[in-house]
Amino acid sequence: MKNTHLVILAGGAGTRLWPLSSNERPKQFLDVLGCGMTLIQLTAARFKGLVPPENIWVATSAEYRDLVKEQLPDVPEGNILVEPCRRNTAPCICYVSWKIKKRNPRANVVVTPSDHMITDVKAFQSAIKDCMEFAAETDAIVTLGIRPTHPETGYGYIKADLSYSSSRRNNIFRVDAFKEKPQLETAKEYIQQSNYLWNSGIFVWSVSTIVNAFRVYHPEISHLFEDIFSYYDLPQEQDMINQQFPKCESISVDYAIMEKAEEIFVYPADFGWSDLGSWESLRRHSHPDKYGNATVGEQIDLYETRDCIIHTSGLKKVVVQGLDGYVVVEKDNTLLICKLSEEERIRLFH
Amino acid sequence: MKNTHLVILAGGAGTRLWPLSSNERPKQFLDVLGCGMTLIQLTAARFKGLVPPENIWVATSAEYRDLVKEQLPDVPEGNILVEPCRRNTAPCICYVSWKIKKRNPRANVVVTPSDHMITDVKAFQSAIKDCMEFAAETDAIVTLGIRPTHPETGYGYIKADLSYSSSRRNNIFRVDAFKEKPQLETAKEYIQQSNYLWNSGIFVWSVSTIVNAFRVYHPEISHLFEDIFSYYDLPQEQDMINQQFPKCESISVDYAIMEKAEEIFVYPADFGWSDLGSWESLRRHSHPDKYGNATVGEQIDLYETRDCIIHTSGLKKVVVQGLDGYVVVEKDNTLLICKLSEEERIRLFH
Numbered sequence: 001m002k003n004t005h006l007v008i009l010a011g012g013a014g015t016r017l018w019p020l021s022s023n024e025r026p027k028q029f030l031d032v033l034g035c036g037m038t039l040i041q042l043t044a045a046r047f048k049g050l051v052p053p054e055n056i057w058v059a060t061s062a063e064y065r066d067l068v069k070e071q072l073p074d075v076p077e078g079n080i081l082v083e084p085c086r087r088n089t090a091p092c093i094c095y096v097s098w099k100i101k102k103r104n105p106r107a108n109v110v111v112t113p114s115d116h117m118i119t120d121v122k123a124f125q126s127a128i129k130d131c132m133e134f135a136a137e138t139d140a141i142v143t144l145g146i147r148p149t150h151p152e153t154g155y156g157y158i159k160a161d162l163s164y165s166s167s168r169r170n171n172i173f174r175v176d177a178f179k180e181k182p183q184l185e186t187a188k189e190y191i192q193q194s195n196y197l198w199n200s201g202i203f204v205w206s207v208s209t210i211v212n213a214f215r216v217y218h219p220e221i222s223h224l225f226e227d228i229f230s231y232y233d234l235p236q237e238q239d240m241i242n243q244q245f246p247k248c249e250s251i252s253v254d255y256a257i258m259e260k261a262e263e264i265f266v267y268p269a270d271f272g273w274s275d276l277g278s279w280e281s282l283r284r285h286s287h288p289d290k291y292g293n294a295t296v297g298e299q300i301d302l303y304e305t306r307d308c309i310i311h312t313s314g315l316k317k318v319v320v321q322g323l324d325g326y327v328v329v330e331k332d333n334t335l336l337i338c339k340l341s342e343e344e345r346i347r348l349f350h
Numbered sequence: 351m352k353n354t355h356l357v358i359l360a361g362g363a364g365t366r367l368w369p370l371s372s373n374e375r376p377k378q379f380l381d382v383l384g385c386g387m388t389l390i391q392l393t394a395a396r397f398k399g400l401v402p403p404e405n406i407w408v409a410t411s412a413e414y415r416d417l418v419k420e421q422l423p424d425v426p427e428g429n430i431l432v433e434p435c436r437r438n439t440a441p442c443i444c445y446v447s448w449k450i451k452k453r454n455p456r457a458n459v460v461v462t463p464s465d466h467m468i469t470d471v472k473a474f475q476s477a478i479k480d481c482m483e484f485a486a487e488t489d490a491i492v493t494l495g496i497r498p499t500h501p502e503t504g505y506g507y508i509k510a511d512l513s514y515s516s517s518r519r520n521n522i523f524r525v526d527a528f529k530e531k532p533q534l535e536t537a538k539e540y541i542q543q544s545n546y547l548w549n550s551g552i553f554v555w556s557v558s559t560i561v562n563a564f565r566v567y568h569p570e571i572s573h574l575f576e577d578i579f580s581y582y583d584l585p586q587e588q589d590m591i592n593q594q595f596p597k598c599e600s601i602s603v604d605y606a607i608m609e610k611a612e613e614i615f616v617y618p619a620d621f622g623w624s625d626l627g628s629w630e631s632l633r634r635h636s637h638p639d640k641y642g643n644a645t646v647g648e649q650i651d652l653y654e655t656r657d658c659i660i661h662t663s664g665l666k667k668v669v670v671q672g673l674d675g676y677v678v679v680e681k682d683n684t685l686l687i688c689k690l691s692e693e694e695r696i697r698l699f700h
Contacts, residue, residue, distance in 0.1 A: 019667075301699065304692075313684050317369075319699045322676070322689040330685065333665050337687065339672040342654075347668045349651065 004132060005107045005207070006051040007096050009058040010040055010068060010114035011083055014032035015347050016278060019334040022312055028115035029067045032276060032311075033286060034296030039276070040114040041071055046121045047110070050128060055107075056078045058114075059083060059099065078233065084242045090214075090256035091221055091248035095241065097210045098225045102232045107207040108136045111253075116200070117285055121138040121270030131204035134169050134265070141213065141258070142172065142204040145197025145266040146273045151187035153279055156180055156199040156254070160266050168224040175264040178254055196267055201275075203253070210257075217260045221248050280340045297330075307340070354482060355457045355557070357446050360390055360410040360418060360464040361433055365697050366627060369684040370661055372476040378465035379417045382626060383636060384646030384661075389626070390422055390464040396471045397460070400478060407450065407459075408464075409433060409442040416637040426585065434592045438565075440606035441571055441598035445591065447560045448575045452582050457557040458486045461603075466550070467635055469622030477619045481554035484519050484615070491563065491608070492522065492554040495616040496623045506530055506549040506604070506628055510616050528604055542663035547618055549627075553603070559699025560607075568606045571598050629677040630690045633659035647680075657690070 004116035014026045021027040028040040037045065044056060053074040057083045060068050067079050081099065083092050093111060100107045110128060118124045129141045145158045148231040157179040178199065182190060190196035205213075224247055228240040251258075259266055274285045286294035286309065293302055297312035303321040312318055312330040320328060327338050340348060364376045371377040378390040387395065403424040407480060409431045411420050418430050431449065433442050443461060450457045460478060468474045473566040481492045495508045514524040528549065532540060540546035555563075564572035573596055578590040599606075608614055624635045636644035636659065643652055647662035655672040662668055662680040670678060676688050688696060 143608040302693075303699070312685070315680075315685050317684040318687075319685070320687045321692055321695070321699070323687060326672075328685075328687065330665075335665050335669070335678075335680065335685070337664070337668075337670045337673060337678065342671055345653075345671070349653070349671070 001050070002053060003104060003106050003108055003136075004051050005055040005057065005100050005109045005138050006044075006047050007093070007100075007109060007111040008040065008114045009062060009089060009092065009111065010058050011092065012106070012113070013061075013086075014115060014277075015142075015350065016156045016343075017276075017282065017329075018335055018350055019331045020313075020329050020344055022331075024063075026064070026115070027276065028113075029064065029071060032282060032296075033117065034311075036306070038071055039117065042117065043112060043114050044072055044075075046124055047119060047128070050125060050132075051110070054079070057081065057096050059096055059164045061086065067100070068074055079309065082194065082238065082241070084245045087245060087248045089252045089253045090218060090251045091245060092222075093210070094214050094218075094221050094254050095225050095245075096212070097207055098166045098229060099209055099232050101211055102229065105208065108132050109205055109210065111203045113201045115274070116273065117229060119285070121213055121271075123271040127267055127271065128204065130169060130171065131267050132141075134172055135204045135206050135209065136168065137168060138166075138214075139209045140166070140172075140205070140263050140265045141209060142263055142265045142267060143175065143258070144202040145268050146200050147268055148191045148196065148198050151184060151191050152198065153181060153184050153187050154281075155275065157182065157187075157190055158197045158199050158266050159267065160197060162195045166265060168215045172265045172267050175258075175266050191266070197266060198273070198343065199254070200269075200273055211289045213257050213261050218249075218251070218256045220320050221251075221256065279309050279329070279338075279343050279346075282311075283307070283327075283340070309340070351400070351402060352405075353458055353486075354401050355405040355407065355450050355454070355459045356394075356397050357388065357443070357459060357461040358393055358406065358408045358464045359439060359442065359461065360463060361409050361436065361442065362463070363436075364465060364627070365700065366603060366693075367629065367632065368696055368700055369681045369686055370663075370679050374413075375417065376414070376465070377626065379414065379421060379435060382632060382646075382661075383467065388421055389467065390418070392467065393424055393462060393464050394425075396468060396474055397478070398481075400475060401460070401558045404429070405433065407446050409446055411436065415684065420601070426621050432588065434595045437595060437598045437600045439603045440568060440601045441574075441595060443560070443603050444564050444598075445575050445595070446567075446573050447557055447564070448579060449527075449582050451557045451561055452579065455558065458482050459555055459560065461553045463551045465627070466623060466625045469553065469635070470620075473619070473621040477617055477621065478554065478624055480519060480521065481617050484522055485556050487518060488613070489559045490516075490555070490613050491521075491559060491611055492493050492615045492617060493525065493608070494550045494552040494554075495618050496550050497535075497618055497620050498541045498548050501534060501541050502548065503531060504535050504631075505625065507532065507537075507540055507548045508616050510545045510547060510618065512545045517614060522615045522617050524609075525616050528609050536537050547616060548623070549604070550619070550623055557646065563607050563611050567610045568599075568601070571601075571606065574598055589670075590686075603629045629646075629659050629679070629688075629696075631695050632661075633657070633677075633690070659690070 159176040160173045224244045288294040292307035295310045300318045509526040510523045574594045633644045638644040642657035645660045650668045
């Protein structure tokens with residue numbers, strides 16, 4: 001366990017769940033499920049027993065640093081890495097990888113988004129353990145792929161080669177290709193085949209593997225962080241990062257590494273995953289009642305209402321009659337009522 | 351003017367506009383139109399120039415006494431009559447009539463609900479003046495009838511005998527009959543004829559006429575208030591009222607007097623009247639935009655929304671997308687969303 005490190009990516013400024021989420025407080029810092037814990041707290045909690053707190057790293061932007069400290073008080077302050085500007089996932093994963101390498105060159109690392117949900121934590125932990133052991137024994141980059149339940153167009157897909165499992169693990173397969181978010185017709189074709197999986201954005205690798213991968217597949221970014229290696233854990237670190245970070249290309253780790261590297265594997269998983277990237281996905285994953293309604297709030301009475309999500313923070317009582325397929329959300333004295341079929345327009349409503 | 355008295359009936363506990371109105375604060379004490387004045391303030395204000403403040407009387411229940419004092423500070427405290435229990439309109443009109451008679455036996459009186467709206471105040475004042483002069487010259491009981499604009503089933507109707515106008519006023523007619531709230535078919539028949547008018551609940555008479563009418567048509571109620579005549583304006587008055595009032599039959603002045611008396615007249619009026627007894631009537635009378643939406647609140651943005659009324663007090667921002675024919679109302683951290691076609695069920699939602 002002492003070689004196991006966890007990296008939580010918490011820089012996202014999700015505004016799709018407005019007015020619940022906002023730039024001031026994106027959804028990873030909110031109790032969107034109404035369970036008493038924020039998504040980042042749930043994310044950290046599901047690694048309990050797998051990763052010691054001193055091995056948890058959080059990459060975020062300066063404005064959310066205090067939220068991270070407040071919500072994850074067990075994470076050492078020095079493990080909260082502040083990105084001075086948004087450069088997508090590759091630069092910050094490279095930065096934290098060099099940091100971890102300096103701390104422990106034998107580290108094995110899980111990288112996870114901070115704002116997704118997983119319902120079967122036991123299955124999740126078992127998957128992580130398998131991937132960790134595999135990554136420790138090999139030079140593999142392992143991704144967690146989710147068996148799709150519907151032709152979702154909001155996720156990227158991983159095409160697995162199910163005929164080619166690792167010789168060491170019969171539940172880990174070689175990746176054929178990464179696929180961008182598909183059109184509906186394509187998504188329907190994908191899910192008719194058994195070898196297309198949702199890309200969860202959860203990765204497992206040894207620190208030496210990922211650092212080498214950056215050196216090979218994106219040397220520019222790799223050099224920027226290798227060059228300042230000697231400053232890590234010194235008072236000048238943040239200043240150096242503030243110089244180097246803006247020079248990085250803004251690129252996802254999927255583009256920078258995954259789609260180029262050879263030794264990419266996928267673990268097909270079934271642990272009830274969602275990126276909670278829309279009100280509709282939040283509705284589906286919030287234990288809707290038999291009429292399809294999901295509610296979070298103090299007292300919510302529904303009449304002739306179906307397939308709605310009602311999410312209120314500041315209201316004592318809510319009565320809804322006669323709505324079908326709507327989101328109703330109240331936060332900080334802002335109220336949104338919108339058809340779920342039109343929720344992509346919500347960002348235009350702020 | 352010194353003989354002109356105004357009686358504002360402010361005992362109603364309207365809950366049809368819940369959660370805007372409530373038993374704690376019925377709609378007469380609320381700024382339901384979003385104009386900066388409550389309905390009772392608007393009611394008093396539309397008599398400005400017709401009735402001096404010391405001749406304004408308000409009948410209400412004990413729980414609303416402080417609201418009346420606060421909202422109508424010009425009305426003398428001794429003119430606020432407290433009904434110890436609800437007994438409909440006849441007992442309190444009888445009580446206030448005896449009070450006014452003691453103050454000025456030559457008084458002419460207008461009785462008005464406190465929670466209706468009138469848009470054309472000039473036409474209203476002209477109507478009241480005509481009725482006042484007529485009532486002062488005769489023993490007539492005069493009602494204000496509103497020319498109907500649609501087959502409303504929520505109002506009572508007055509059937510006028512348009513062939514029989516008063517010899518003194520050619521715009522005041524004898525009443526043939528009072529009609530209860532009709533079914534839709536009947537209401538449609540009514541409005542095809544020109545002699546059916548909405549019963550506004552506004553009455554004009556001399557104090558001697560109404561006191562005599564009570565003596566003749568409802569002597570039980572009349573005696574209960576005549577018996578304690580000597581206590582009016584003395585410290586014991588409220589105690590006496592608290593004894594007598596519960597003994598009264600609960601009956602409206604329409605039943606107790608109007609439907610029995612002979613000399614009943616009606617003034618057909620066109621001054622933009624509504625009892626604001628439903629969210630739909632409030633919507634129609636709140637200057638809806640070209641899509642039929644009426645809004646009261648700080649910042650309300652509507653998209654693909656028609657024929658809705660949005661009324662919020664505590665929200666800073668409201669965004670509504672894709673609603674047709676709904677009421678959305680927020681007050682004191684309570685939110686209601688309901689189809690206007692189902693609003694009669696609102697009282698079941700409290």
